[in-house]
Amino acid sequence: MAKLDPAITTVAHHFVLPERLRNFGQIYGGLTALLLIILYDIVFRPHFLQVQSLYNDLQEVAPIAIIATGMTLVIATGGIDLSVGSLMAFAGALAPIIFLSPLLSNMLLLGNALALIIPLIVTGLLGLFNGFLITRFRIQPIIATLVLFIAGRGMALVLSNDKLQDFNNPGFQFIGQGRVVGIPFQVILMLIIVAVFAVIMRITTFGRYVLATGGNEAAARLAGIPVNRVKLAVYTISALLAALAGFIIISINSSSDATRVGLNGELDAIAAVAVGGTPLTGGRAAVVGTLIGALIIYLIGATLVSQNVSFGVAQMIKAAIILVAVYFQRQRKG
Amino acid sequence: MIQDDPLLRMEHISKAFPGVVALVDAHLSVNRGEVHALVGQNGAGKSTLIKILTGAHRRDSGSINFDGAAIDFQSPQQAQNNGISTIYQEINLVPFRSVAENVFMAREPRRWGFINWRKMHAEAATLLKRLSVSIDVTQPLMNYNIAIQQMVAIARAISFESKLVVMDEPTSSLNEREVETLFTIIRQLKAEGVSVIFVGHRLDELYAICDRVTIMRDGRTVDVREMKDLPKVELVSKMLGKELGEVRRHGQTSFKVGQHHVEQEVLLEARGLRRGRVLQGASVDVHAGEIVGLAGLLGSGRSEVARAVFGADPLEEGAVRVEGKPAHFHSPADAIHAGIGFCPEDRKMDGIIPYLSVRENLTLAALPTLARNGIVSREKQREIVDRFIKRLDIKTAGPEQKIRELSGGNQQKVLLARWLCLNPKLLILDEPTRGIDVGAKAEIQALIEELAEKGLGVLMISSELEELLEGSDRVVVLHDGQTVASLAHEDINLSVVVAAMAHGDDDISPETAKGEEEVPHGEA
Numbered sequence: 001m002a003k004l005d006p007a008i009t010t011v012a013h014h015f016v017l018p019e020r021l022r023n024f025g026q027i028y029g030g031l032t033a034l035l036l037i038i039l040y041d042i043v044f045r046p047h048f049l050q051v052q053s054l055y056n057d058l059q060e061v062a063p064i065a066i067i068a069t070g071m072t073l074v075i076a077t078g079g080i081d082l083s084v085g086s087l088m089a090f091a092g093a094l095a096p097i098i099f100l101s102p103l104l105s106n107m108l109l110l111g112n113a114l115a116l117i118i119p120l121i122v123t124g125l126l127g128l129f130n131g132f133l134i135t136r137f138r139i140q141p142i143i144a145t146l147v148l149f150i151a152g153r154g155m156a157l158v159l160s161n162d163k164l165q166d167f168n169n170p171g172f173q174f175i176g177q178g179r180v181v182g183i184p185f186q187v188i189l190m191l192i193i194v195a196v197f198a199v200i201m202r203i204t205t206f207g208r209y210v211l212a213t214g215g216n217e218a219a220a221r222l223a224g225i226p227v228n229r230v231k232l233a234v235y236t237i238s239a240l241l242a243a244l245a246g247f248i249i250i251s252i253n254s255s256s257d258a259t260r261v262g263l264n265g266e267l268d269a270i271a272a273v274a275v276g277g278t279p280l281t282g283g284r285a286a287v288v289g290t291l292i293g294a295l296i297i298y299l300i301g302a303t304l305v306s307q308n309v310s311f312g313v314a315q316m317i318k319a320a321i322i323l324v325a326v327y328f329q330r331q332r333k334g
Numbered sequence: 335m336i337q338d339d340p341l342l343r344m345e346h347i348s349k350a351f352p353g354v355v356a357l358v359d360a361h362l363s364v365n366r367g368e369v370h371a372l373v374g375q376n377g378a379g380k381s382t383l384i385k386i387l388t389g390a391h392r393r394d395s396g397s398i399n400f401d402g403a404a405i406d407f408q409s410p411q412q413a414q415n416n417g418i419s420t421i422y423q424e425i426n427l428v429p430f431r432s433v434a435e436n437v438f439m440a441r442e443p444r445r446w447g448f449i450n451w452r453k454m455h456a457e458a459a460t461l462l463k464r465l466s467v468s469i470d471v472t473q474p475l476m477n478y479n480i481a482i483q484q485m486v487a488i489a490r491a492i493s494f495e496s497k498l499v500v501m502d503e504p505t506s507s508l509n510e511r512e513v514e515t516l517f518t519i520i521r522q523l524k525a526e527g528v529s530v531i532f533v534g535h536r537l538d539e540l541y542a543i544c545d546r547v548t549i550m551r552d553g554r555t556v557d558v559r560e561m562k563d564l565p566k567v568e569l570v571s572k573m574l575g576k577e578l579g580e581v582r583r584h585g586q587t588s589f590k591v592g593q594h595h596v597e598q599e600v601l602l603e604a605r606g607l608r609r610g611r612v613l614q615g616a617s618v619d620v621h622a623g624e625i626v627g628l629a630g631l632l633g634s635g636r637s638e639v640a641r642a643v644f645g646a647d648p649l650e651e652g653a654v655r656v657e658g659k660p661a662h663f664h665s666p667a668d669a670i671h672a673g674i675g676f677c678p679e680d681r682k683m684d685g686i687i688p689y690l691s692v693r694e695n696l697t698l699a700a701l702p703t704l705a706r707n708g709i710v711s712r713e714k715q716r717e718i719v720d721r722f723i724k725r726l727d728i729k730t731a732g733p734e735q736k737i738r739e740l741s742g743g744n745q746q747k748v749l750l751a752r753w754l755c756l757n758p759k760l761l762i763l764d765e766p767t768r769g770i771d772v773g774a775k776a777e778i779q780a781l782i783e784e785l786a787e788k789g790l791g792v793l794m795i796s797s798e799l800e801e802l803l804e805g806s807d808r809v810v811v812l813h814d815g816q817t818v819a820s821l822a823h824e825d826i827n828l829s830v831v832v833a834a835m836a837h838g839d840d841d842i843s844p845e846t847a848k849g850e851e852e853v854p855h856g857e858a
Contacts, residue, residue, distance in 0.1 A: 203709050203710060203712075204705070204708045204709055204710060205701045205702065205705045205708050205709075205710055206708060208690075208694060208698070208701060208710065209701075211687070211690060211694075212687045212690065212694075212698060215687035215688060215689050215690055216683075216684075216686065216687045216688065218683060218684045219678075219683070219684050219685050219686060219687055220687065220698075221646070221665070221666060222644075222646060222666050222676060222678055222684055222685075223666070223670075223698040223699045223752065224665075224666050224667040224669075224670040224671075224699050225667070225698070226665070226667060283687065283688075283689045283690070284689060
């Protein structure tokens, strides 16, 4: 330890590659925390390394990681999206209505296709509405998205007549129960989504537009960047990913409960983004960091519960660890 | 002038930041009741020295004596409580709070634990009256312009009954009348025995108000002199570290005095621009290869004309034509598409994306041309960035350095390169050399000149008359949002421009006429 210290200081004090080094440091810091938790789990959670147990954990994380990816983009533009949890419930309520409708009962494939496409389109439009409130009426994102945070779950309840919708539809439920070469489909979906958006943020014009918009909106506009369109896009993406997460939840549960699907999802997502190293002030986006953040938060909770720590105490410890993680991210930023 | 017992004596100050040595054995000594100029190019170490004085940075070595005692402030607040106030270039106030609250922030007069509003308002008004500012102190600060906000910052500083007030480029957002007010205040402080450290770039102001000057270069103190014994040319050469003759060959700026070959073709015609109270019928033309200077006092609508032409603000009335064709720009993107670039006045607020790299900042406007299927070619980006870093001599650790870590002059070069890499037809420059050190300033002026020679049309806004007079082929003068004069090259001279700028102020014209003589000019 004592021998390592000077080396670490030298690296930190060299300004030659500050950007990359710090970016790397941020992901690395989160990764280190994650590895520590995993190490602990390997030792103290007897079945942790068993494939089934691992998949269970990843299945739980997938919906949160997916909405947190959208949240990362939104936060990178300097905004926030409180509506995602409610939009999960909305998409989750709409899909079964479509595939259970008597009209489509004889056309399974078409029914399932429409049950995916229609909720995606409608939820995407709701995301566009969020963006519209923010760009057109200059409403602050936290307030603008609060509208659908409240109304979204309301619409889900109205759609489902306040009733639980139970179903057994293996075709549709592949999204939450299916496996590809033995790996749960939603885990693959999560990894693809994270990878795609990580790449988008790195190499595309759109990624740079997002960062420029969040980094300095006035300057971005004067450099010819269509900041309004960028914002419309990120809120739409966030809503679309929320719809996917909603599908996953109802598929796992074989039922859609509008009161519970995606409950507190927006807060879990924001926590994952924060722990992942994306500053809430905008201008930076750590997409892979967000996945790591989601894993950290989930595993801490799961580990504590498996160690027979009561749920209440687990919540408190979880909060404390989030605080520590975010504190270290801030330190590194300075 | 050198007193045995100076108020402040900083000696052998050294400071290294990771990878950079900021100060090497720097000195600064300020007498009681003295106005002391601190000058140097950006990166010379002025700011670091000031920050060490006020406790914002810790020194690596050296000693500081203030008012007879060795001091080592841990924070600017501690410095303030001990009699050193600082007014920063970027005003450090809270826009949403009232003027009075800003003056007394963190030490509001209290009664029974509650803020004594009446007393606070009265005292704030009294303080501001001392500065000849009569405003409603209960209004939020953001309701007032930058000049007033600066006066509020000064009122806050003097309310601490400081022995030393540090002013970091205090005049950069003031017009001439406000500068005169500020100087009156500085003289008043001086008469009361308060010392002032005046960090500035405008030589005429330094000569007008300062007693002595400390010149810094590359983190060292290179000279300390009485202002009155130091010729301007020598001061500049000490700052630059260049030979005297080399500096003298240029005028006040790096613009060649002499007209360019101006093309017949009209590049930009903006006629009768109107928006609210700020634009009331402004017109300006720019030809290819022409540098048009846009002159006017603060609030005359110069920046508003630029923003309107660029599509950044909507127009209520008026016509813009580019190369003879009517142009309706709904956003800057439209104007950029038509071949126009715009470097805004406030680099920090409207120019740079602070946490992005030099590479990303430089290529921001060019991204659509660098991308195929939405994917940006990093090689093309690097090629452009390397070329412009070399071409404009941008001082950076590398293309991946964050732009906020660069000096003002180098940030401005990156912003210029942002447009130049698009090969624009017209470049609108709002205060292109404000807050930039002398060296970078000269380079930027020479660059503008060179670009115009190659056929670029330039619309240049500047508060520095030397820059306008020497650089422009034509000067268009605005007053209260209206074009009041368009002076051809042979008609441009100081008295005509100043007279036009003051146009309309009939009741105070005798004073304006007097003011004209006072405006210093290098060639006078």
